[in-house]
Amino acid sequence: MKRGIYFLTFAIVIGIFSLNTAPASIVTDGLVSYWTFDRVHIINKTATDV
Secondary structure (H helix, E strand, O other): OHHHHHHHHHHHHHHHHHOOOOOOOOOOOOOOOOOOOOHHHEEOOEEOOO
């Protein structure tokens, strides 16, 4: 019974955090530089400006 309560609590917490996965919006008005820190834009351990 105790395991069931722990599992249910864990599942609810994971469910709540997974709902907050809205994509981030990029502000372009007045933007000077933008670093994504994606692997595609990192060359030799240097983040490039997109």
